[in-house]
Amino acid sequence: MAKRRGRKSVPRNRYKEYENVAEHFYEAAKDSMELEYWTAAGVLIVHSAIAYTDSLCIKLAGVKSIGEDHEEAVNLLENSVAEGEEKSKAINQLRRLIEEKTKVSYLGELYSTSQTKEMWKRLERFRKWAIEILMR
Template sequence: MVRRGTRKRVDRSDWTGLLAAAEENYASACTILGERKYRAAGILLVHAAIALTDALTVRAGGVKSTGEHHQEAVDLVRELLPTAAGLGPALRHFEAIIHEKNRVSYTGDAFTSNDIARMRTHYERFALWVKQQLRT
């Protein structure tokens, strides 16, 4: 049996505020990269990716994932946009970002410029796909 996850109904017009939050977090991440604050930039990229996902699901279905497990957000996108072109690769980019969440947020592991460059690439590719979906 598939568990549906924790969800919250949201007015569909709220997607624009969520997109703005994603863009603000991404811009802040890029700004602090110049200061070599890679861990902080990584945290901002995680939050930007989550806000992008929320913007997409709110616009598509008037709902967003509120669970602690971000796989629920992935499942919600699959449910709401099952036939979207490029869905699989886009969600792999999101999952790669979320995979880094625990490391960047909760461990003392070093987070390098290479780590953040890889994470940023995943974010930019995911963001491009999400914005294409938001235009349709």
């Protein structure tokens, strides 16, 4: 079966809905980490980052990625955000998180404590950048 690709238009005023989803995943990841459910936390961390990505793309460009290849969402975000000092760092954080998702979702690996804690740091950096843009 071929992977679904592309993007769809979304009214820009709906960005907040996706931001709320991102925050729910963020809080659930935090709870999972406290319970030491490392793999669950890791998956939620990645989903939070993806939801923040959707929120940003909707607010800035009125579109979101609908592909199963999350690299398309990263590229869409990269093209939607104006150049800035922190942009490349944030995009790198997002790419690294999506690389981790592939290991668990498609290769059947479990996240270790250290992997999940590193992912959490990456999400915190990406989230801070995303929120700064979403608040403008």
